[in-house]
Amino acid sequence: MKEQLDKCFIASVLLICLIGCKTNQSIKDTGCRSSFSLDGNSINIYSASIVDTIDIILLSDTHLSMKDDREKPYEEYSKRMSGAYAITRHYQTGEETNPQQAFTETIEIGKKKNIDLLVLAGDIFSYPSKRAVEWVDSVLIESKLKYVYTTGNHDWHYEGMQGTSQKLRQTWINNRLISLYQERNPLFFSVTIKGVKLIAIDNSTYEISSEQLAFFQQEAASGLPLILVMHIPLYMPGRPVNYGCAHPDWKKENDKLYELERREPWREEGHTKTTMQFREKVLKTSNLLGVFAGHIHKQSLDVVDGLPLFVVKENASGNYYNIKIIPLK
Numbered sequence: 001m002k003e004q005l006d007k008c009f010i011a012s013v014l015l016i017c018l019i020g021c022k023t024n025q026s027i028k029d030t031g032c033r034s035s036f037s038l039d040g041n042s043i044n045i046y047s048a049s050i051v052d053t054i055d056i057i058l059l060s061d062t063h064l065s066m067k068d069d070r071e072k073p074y075e076e077y078s079k080r081m082s083g084a085y086a087i088t089r090h091y092q093t094g095e096e097t098n099p100q101q102a103f104t105e106t107i108e109i110g111k112k113k114n115i116d117l118l119v120l121a122g123d124i125f126s127y128p129s130k131r132a133v134e135w136v137d138s139v140l141i142e143s144k145l146k147y148v149y150t151t152g153n154h155d156w157h158y159e160g161m162q163g164t165s166q167k168l169r170q171t172w173i174n175n176r177l178i179s180l181y182q183e184r185n186p187l188f189f190s191v192t193i194k195g196v197k198l199i200a201i202d203n204s205t206y207e208i209s210s211e212q213l214a215f216f217q218q219e220a221a222s223g224l225p226l227i228l229v230m231h232i233p234l235y236m237p238g239r240p241v242n243y244g245c246a247h248p249d250w251k252k253e254n255d256k257l258y259e260l261e262r263r264e265p266w267r268e269e270g271h272t273k274t275t276m277q278f279r280e281k282v283l284k285t286s287n288l289l290g291v292f293a294g295h296i297h298k299q300s301l302d303v304v305d306g307l308p309l310f311v312v313k314e315n316a317s318g319n320y321y322n323i324k325i326i327p328l329k
Helices: 002-019 069-082 099-113 130-143 165-181 210-220 273-283
Strands: 035-039 042-047 054-059 117-120 147-149 188-193 196-201 226-229 288-293 300-304 307-311 321-327
Touching: 035 307, 042 288, 054 099, 069 130, 099 130, 130 165, 147 165, 147 196, 188 210, 196 210, 210 226, 210 273, 288 321
Parallel strands: 042 321, 054 117, 117 147, 196 226, 226 288, 288 307
Antiparallel strands: 035 042, 054 321, 188 196, 300 307
16 A cells, blocks of 8 residues: 555656646756656656766755864853754664764765765754764765765854854854865855756855855856755745745744754844845746755655755654656656
């Protein structure tokens, strides 16, 4: 019965995506988005705009909290999150695991599959621990995998430390996280893999800057098939306010967690016009094959005019997405 339901779900997803295309013209001619299927943690995206299969592993929310004596000056800021994910349950076996084991296991899967790209979509760390960053650096170097990284809201956040989110993000990117960017711009960059352009936008403050919007527009104008990666998902109708970047109710009066997380509350007046324009632009970009995010620790899927927006479960329990972009012949 479960197998039949899974097949029905995959067929439904394919049908939804194909409905969004004009049936009297080819996908390549119209810029229409391709079809896709989702089965557990495996995603296949079928595109007539590519000539070779691309194999990607994407993970988010590992929440590593390794520390040593260098962390002592910051213990008052890391106390809550240092024990938040000490022990987790593996998403497949249900057995006890931990973020370090889960991350290592996912990297090994990537090596065995000989993937084209590993995508680290934020909250790899529960706070910017020097030891944890060094450990991840060493694992990635040893793996020899090509990878990209963008921050999540915890990667640069020491709870209770004074400063705006923008200033703290820049401070701890520069002081601890910078090596993971491999000389790329931490707030926005792109890489091209076999003719597909992956765009990473750091929206870990829930906001989008004018420079990020301009960069996305420039990259979208290339005409190449695109994949967009962010930490925080885009707002979709019916989703709660914590879920999405560009949520119309995102404002201070609806911020229920800032005291627990000991950070500045969301802005009194809500999102900037630029953030809302970014969401609108993303949803209308016809050469965008998919949007990927994490943050909420639950798997979800929204489809808007044929564009799939995926959210991956937390890697702290071993979860990841294996994404294949396959030529549509």
